[in-house]
Amino acid sequence: MDLGIKGKTALVLGAGGGLGGACARALAAEGANLALGDINESAVNAAAEAVRGQGVKALPLVWDLGDLSLIAKHVAAIESALGPVDILVSITGGPPPTPAAGQDPAVWSKHFQSMTLSVIAITDAVLPGMRARKWGRVITSTSSGVIVPIANLGISNTLRSALVGWSKTVAREAAKDNVTFNVVAPGRVATARIAFLDDARAKREGKEVRAVEDESIATIPAGRYGRPEEFGAVVAFLASEQASYLTGSTIRIDGGMIPNV
Numbered sequence: 001m002d003l004g005i006k007g008k009t010a011l012v013l014g015a016g017g018g019l020g021g022a023c024a025r026a027l028a029a030e031g032a033n034l035a036l037g038d039i040n041e042s043a044v045n046a047a048a049e050a051v052r053g054q055g056v057k058a059l060p061l062v063w064d065l066g067d068l069s070l071i072a073k074h075v076a077a078i079e080s081a082l083g084p085v086d087i088l089v090s091i092t093g094g095p096p097p098t099p100a101a102g103q104d105p106a107v108w109s110k111h112f113q114s115m116t117l118s119v120i121a122i123t124d125a126v127l128p129g130m131r132a133r134k135w136g137r138v139i140t141s142t143s144s145g146v147i148v149p150i151a152n153l154g155i156s157n158t159l160r161s162a163l164v165g166w167s168k169t170v171a172r173e174a175a176k177d178n179v180t181f182n183v184v185a186p187g188r189v190a191t192a193r194i195a196f197l198d199d200a201r202a203k204r205e206g207k208e209v210r211a212v213e214d215e216s217i218a219t220i221p222a223g224r225y226g227r228p229e230e231f232g233a234v235v236a237f238l239a240s241e242q243a244s245y246l247t248g249s250t251i252r253i254d255g256g257m258i259p260n261v
Contacts, residue, residue: 001242002030003030003236003237003239003240003241003242004240004241004242005027005030005031005032005086005087005236005239005240005241006030006031006032007031007032007033008031008032008033008086008087008239009032009033009034009035009078009082009083009084009085009086009087010024010027010032010033010034010035010085010086010087010088010089010239011034011035011036011037011078011085011087011088011089011122011126012024012027012034012035012036012037012089012091013037013038013063013065013088013089013090013091013092013119013122014037014038014090014091014092014093014141015034015036015037015038015043015044015047015060015091016036016038016039016040016042016043016044016046016047017038017043017091017093017191017192017193018189018190018191018192018193018228019091019141019186019189019191019228019231019232020036020038020047020089020091021047021050021228022228022229022231022232023089023091023231023232023235023236024036024047024050024051024232025050025051025054025229025232026229026232026233026235026236027087027089027232027235027236027239028051028054028055028056028058029054029236030236030240031056032056032086032087032239033056033057033058033082033083034048034051034056034057034058034059034082035058035059035061035074035078035081035082035085036048036051036058036059036060036061037061037062037063037065037074038060038061038062038063039062039063039064039065039093041060041062044060044061044062044063045060047060048060057081057082059077059078059081059082061074061077061078064114065092065093065114065115065118065119065122066110066113066114066118068113068117068118068121071118071121071122071125072125075122075125075126084126084129084130084133085126085129085130086130086133086135086136086137087136087137087138087139087239088122088123088126088136088137088138088139089139089141089235089239090119090122090123090138090139090140090141091141092114092115092118092119092141093114093115093193094115094143094153094156094193095107095111095115095153095155095156095159096155097152097153097197097200097201097204098152098153098154098155099152099154100154100155100157100158101154103154103155107155108155111155111159112159115156115159115160115163116159116160116162116163116166119140119163120163120166123138123170127170127174127179130174130177130179131174131177131179134177134178135178135179136174136177136178136179136180137179137180137238137239137240137243138167138170138174138179138180138181138182139182139183139184139235139238139239140163140167140181140182140183140184141183141184141185141186141235142160142161142163142164142183142184142185142250143156143157143160143185143186144185144186144187144252144254144257144258145157145160145161146160146161146163146164146183146185146250147185147250147252147258147260148258148259148260152201152204153197163183164183164250167181167182167183167248168181168183168248171247171248172248174247175247175248178244180238180243180244180246180247181247181248182238182243182246182247182248182249182250182251183249183250183251184231184234184235184238184250184251184253185250185251185252185253185254185258186226186231186253186254187220187226187252187253187254187255187257187258188216188217188220188225188226188254188255188257189225189226189227189228189230189231189253190225190226190227190228191228194225198212198213198216213225219257220254220255220256220257221255221256221257222255222256222257223255224255225255226253226254226255230253231253234251234253238251
C-alpha cells in the first residue's frame with residue numbers, strides 16, 4: 001500500500017531512541033523526508049544516517065525538549081532544509097520511576113516542561129502551516145499508563161495523561177482543516193527504556209531481570225514484547241493519506257496487554 005506521504009516532511013522527536021528510530025525508518029520507507037530531534041547527538045546522527053540509506057533527506061537536530069527557546073530555531077532550520085513540517089511524531093523521554101505522592105514540585109515542573117509543554121509548544125509552532133495547507137498529521141506517543149496507570153510511574157502516568165486530553169481537544173479544533181491528531185499508547189515494546197524499567201523493578205523487588213520479564217510477558221496475550229518496527233508501522237499508517245478520517249483517537253500498541261475495554 002502506498003501511504004501517500006512521499007515527499008512530505010516529517011519531524012520525529014526522540015528519534016535517537018528505539019521507538020523514535022523505528023518511526024523514522026517506517027516514514028522513510030514511504031518516501032518522507034525526515035527531521036530528527038534527540039538530546040543524544042551520536043544517536044540522532046546515527047538515526048539520520050539510517051534513513052539517508054533509505055534514499056530520503058534527513059536533518060539531525062540535537063534537541064533538548066526541556067529548552068523551549070530552541071523551538072523557533074529548530075523549526076526554522078527544518079523549513080529551510082526540508083520545507084514545512086507536514087507530519088509531527090512526538091516521543092519524549094520518561095521520568096524516573098517514582099510514586100505519585102510526595103514528589104518535589106520542582107521535579108513535577110521539570111518533567112512537565114520536557115514531556116508535556118514541549119510537545120504542545122512544538123505543535124503550536126507547526127500547526128498553523130498545516131492548517132493553511134489543509135494537510136497535517138500529529139501523532140503523540142504516550143504510554144499504556146494513560147489507560148491503566150502503571151505502579152511506580154506516577155509522574156509518567158500523570159503528565160502523559162495530560163497529553164491525551166490536549167490531543168483530543170485540539171483534534172476537534174483542527175479536523176476541518178484536514179489535520180489529524182492521534183495518540184499512540186505503547187505497551188511492552190522491546191526498547192532500552194523498557195529494559196531500564198525491568199531492571200529497576202528487579203532491583204526494587206529483589207528479583208532476577210529474567211523473572212521480571214517473564215512476569216510481564218505472562219500479562220501479554222501475544223506472549224511476547226513488541227518489536228519497535230511494529231510500533232513504527234502503526235505510526236506510519238496514522239501519518240498516511242488513508243488515515244484522513246482517523247482523528248482524536250488513542251491507539252493501543254500492546255499485544256492485547258491493557259485489560260480494560
